[in-house]
């Protein structure tokens with residue numbers, strides 16, 4: 001009679017202290033947030049700084065999403081920075 005195989009209950013990258021955990025750099029995330037967070041409302045152009053608006057960052061898959069609110073015009077929406085723009089113009093020919 002053999003012992004049953006033991007399967008890990010939790011993925012290795014979910015355990016504290018794993019290599020994946022050590023590679024996550026929260027200071028770099030905070031720096032990227034300060035660099036990339038919207039500073040102005042996309043609708044009215046008012047500043048979002050100093051409590052005039054809110055831009056909260058979260059992740060959805062590989063996308064960084066800034067859920068943003070403007071106190072001046074009450075616009076609320078998600079701003080997703082893009083790395084590569086895909087055009088929709090027809091081919092010439």
Ligand SMILES: [Zn+2]
Nearest residue numbers: 041044070073
């Ligand atoms: Zn606005």
